[in-house]
Amino acid sequence: MITGNYYEEQNRVISIKEVRNHVFSVWLESDKIAETSVAGQFINVQVGDSEFIEPVLRRPFAIASVEGKKYEIIFHEVGRGTEMLKKLLQPGKFASVLGPLGNGFDLKGSDKEKLLIAGGLGIAPIKRLMEKYISMGIKTTVIWGNRDKSDFFDLDYYMNQDIMLFISSDNGSIGFEGNVLEMLQSEIRNSRIETMDKYDIYAVGPTPMMRGVAEYLLSEGFSCQVSLETPMACGIGVCQGCAVDKRKEPGYLLVCKDGPVFDATDVKF
Ligand SMILES: Cc1cc2nc3c(=O)[nH]c(=O)nc-3n(C[C@H](O)[C@H](O)[C@H](O)COP(=O)(O)OP(=O)(O)OC[C@H]3O[C@@H](n4cnc5c(N)ncnc54)[C@H](O)[C@@H]3O)c2cc1C
Ligand code: FES
Numbered sequence: 001m002i003t004g005n006y007y008e009e010q011n012r013v014i015s016i017k018e019v020r021n022h023v024f025s026v027w028l029e030s031d032k033i034a035e036t037s038v039a040g041q042f043i044n045v046q047v048g049d050s051e052f053i054e055p056v057l058r059r060p061f062a063i064a065s066v067e068g069k070k071y072e073i074i075f076h077e078v079g080r081g082t083e084m085l086k087k088l089l090q091p092g093k094f095a096s097v098l099g100p101l102g103n104g105f106d107l108k109g110s111d112k113e114k115l116l117i118a119g120g121l122g123i124a125p126i127k128r129l130m131e132k133y134i135s136m137g138i139k140t141t142v143i144w145g146n147r148d149k150s151d152f153f154d155l156d157y158y159m160n161q162d163i164m165l166f167i168s169s170d171n172g173s174i175g176f177e178g179n180v181l182e183m184l185q186s187e188i189r190n191s192r193i194e195t196m197d198k199y200d201i202y203a204v205g206p207t208p209m210m211r212g213v214a215e216y217l218l219s220e221g222f223s224c225q226v227s228l229e230t231p232m233a234c235g236i237g238v239c240q241g242c243a244v245d246k247r248k249e250p251g252y253l254l255v256c257k258d259g260p261v262f263d264a265t266d267v268k269f
Pocket of ligand 1: 042059060061062063073074075076077078079080081082083121124125228229230231232260
């Protein structure tokens with residue numbers, strides 16, 4: 001797992017686009033954050049500016065893509081913090097950002113293909129990982145699942161990448177009918193996805209989805225890397241507010257500092 005220095009910067013907002021209802025893709029310009037980040041790391045952004053006193057806390061978001069000094073976050077407006085963020089992140093404005101934070105994905109070499117599994121907005125860190133493996137010329141398969149067809153965005157972008165892409169929706173309105181785990185199991189049965197030991201596997205999404213995928217893989221004798229989301233305050237290992245239990249022994253790990261990426265064999269989640 002990769003970790004390094006982080007910076008506190010004022011990052012200029014380049015663009016904000018509503019990619020689907022209440023989900024926004026934002027490009028920001030950084031001094032060092034983009035260039036020093038690795039896939040799986042995140043930023044912690046102050047959601048209010050000087051006009052707003054509350055909420056004082058920052059909010060964490062995965063770095064979804066990087067181009068030179070520019071980087072993308074994709075965020076879902078789910079509460080007060082992200083509602084304020086949407087208002088703050090207007091082109092030309094500046095946001096106070098801490099990053100890059102946490103440990104990124106453990107990048108593996110070309111001896112195995114890569115299988116990246118995203119549920120919902122888990123596609124944000126998976127996008128960065130996918131782009132990295134494409135740039136390394138490594139054969140990559142992406143499974144992306146959502147509840148409904150309307151939850152997907154930028155599908156043209158993913159369909160035009162040099163990857164094998166599988167889509168699932170819980171209600172069958174697009175792609176495979178079922179969740180990503182059911183799709184994975186189905187694709188293994190019909191051999192479009194071959195034996196699991198051919199792949200390095202990564203899964204990011206809502207906790208029940210990651211748990212389901214991880215427990216299935218562990219029961220079959222495999223593992224995967226997961227990127228956990230817990231409520232966070234400091235984001236830098238000080239407040240202990242993001243602890244998760246270790247799987248094999250007593251004790252805990254901090255999602256912000258020891259993660260957010262973990263091997264599924266190391267954490268209970
Ligand atoms: C390392 C990390 C990376 C993340 N990356 C992304 C991302 O790329 N895109 C994205 O949309 N979201 C991401 N999140 C989740 C995001 O930080 C929360 O959705 C956001 O902080 C909610 O703020 P709010 O004030 O709008 O919501 P609140 O009003 O605080 O809460 C609204 C709802 O969101 C839930 N929630 C709040 N904080 C979190 C959290 N940290 N994790 C999970 N659920 C939460 C609450 O339980 C509640 O149900 C990430 C979280 C972490 C820890
Ligand atoms: S958020 Fe403070 S220790 Fe992790």
